[in-house]
Amino acid sequence: MIPLYILGLLLRFGPQHGYQVKKTIAEQLSDFTQIKLPTIYYHLEKMESEGLLEAAREKPGARPEKTVYTITEAGKKAFGTLLDELLQTEYRPAFPADGLFYFAEHLQEEALNEYLKRTVVRLTRAVETIQKHKNETLAYVSEDSKTMVEIIFSHHETHYLAELNWARESLDRMERKKERETEYAETKGH
Amino acid sequence: MIPLYILGLLLRFGPQHGYQVKKTIAEQLSDFTQIKLPTIYYHLEKMESEGLLEAAREKPGARPEKTVYTITEAGKKAFGTLLDELLQTEYRPAFPADGLFYFAEHLQEEALNEYLKRTVVRLTRAVETIQKHKNETLAYVSEDSKTMVEIIFSHHETHYLAELNWARESLDRMERKKERETEYAETKGH
């Protein structure tokens, strides 16, 4: 993924050095990646050694020795290959939170309920943020890219809403479970 | 995540060696993790060195030198800590496919459409598989764990359905875009 982003951004915005790439990624792609600075340097150097990028060390004078990377022809070809590979990937999400429910018997009674309630609050806010961010973005992109922007944002929006519904449903399920258990206990106690 | 699973399974099913742990994870947790065998050995050894596990090399006679791991008191405590940490994690998904739309101008006209159509087919099948798998699982777990099983499976189901809807909507959006462009071209050509 990361090489794809770096190559694509270098193609779109021209030669940059590591720190600039990181800022560009933060601005442009923060919605769907959080890449750390050292990781970017790692890939820049690797891709240079593979001939996908050309490095130009900034002459002394500007002290901190910047290295500006330019995409090569081989780099453009590699970018195309990475895009084609991406066309083959399938949706296969992982939900760490599932571990909580799988090991539920090791948690305090109320912990899961509180977790879900907190989740509902957070996700409600997150959905609002996404919608705001979408509208802000739509306001300044070209007519031509609006469809793609909408597709990307709706992707996030739809999954956040799905997660929100799931959290609400799960609260319900746990509530009903408790009710059933109480009933059963009363029947028995009778 | 992985240490949590290993500790939890060792707690639930008793002492096991690496290959057994892998099989147990494959049976029990394949829906929400795909962990590779060497990764399991890595964590088993690491956790042993940290005192979370106790290793017993199987005496010669049984040739391939098995190492059976047992969870220690420190391991149980660590498991609790990991569960507590998990309670703090937030939903923050990443969608590699977004890269396709972000860099859409570098793809062939029809590639994205075909990608989305293939996605719809795959996801439709995936949803069926999940539902089948859910029913199979519900059939043999105790009454008590049914709620948790439902919560975990509905988590996946809901997100797969969200992805399916998103793919359909995106096809629509791209269709409408094309229509708009055709209209515009005709107006101009007139």
Add this chain to the structure above:
DNA sequence: TGACAAATAGTCAGGACTGATTATAATAAT
């Protein structure tokens, strides 16, 4: 019964990733 595949059990070298750190320049605060 011999031979071929599959399951069992594990190792190792190398690649990917990032927290912590270093160092300088620019800006703000007092």
Add this chain to the structure above:
DNA sequence: ATTATTATAATCAGTCCTGACTATTTGTCA
């Protein structure tokens, strides 16, 4: 004018992860 803070720019050591490999035992079926 001096100090503190933030932004810029990069490196390094150490952790995590896994593809490829080794080796044995257990079917399996011809």
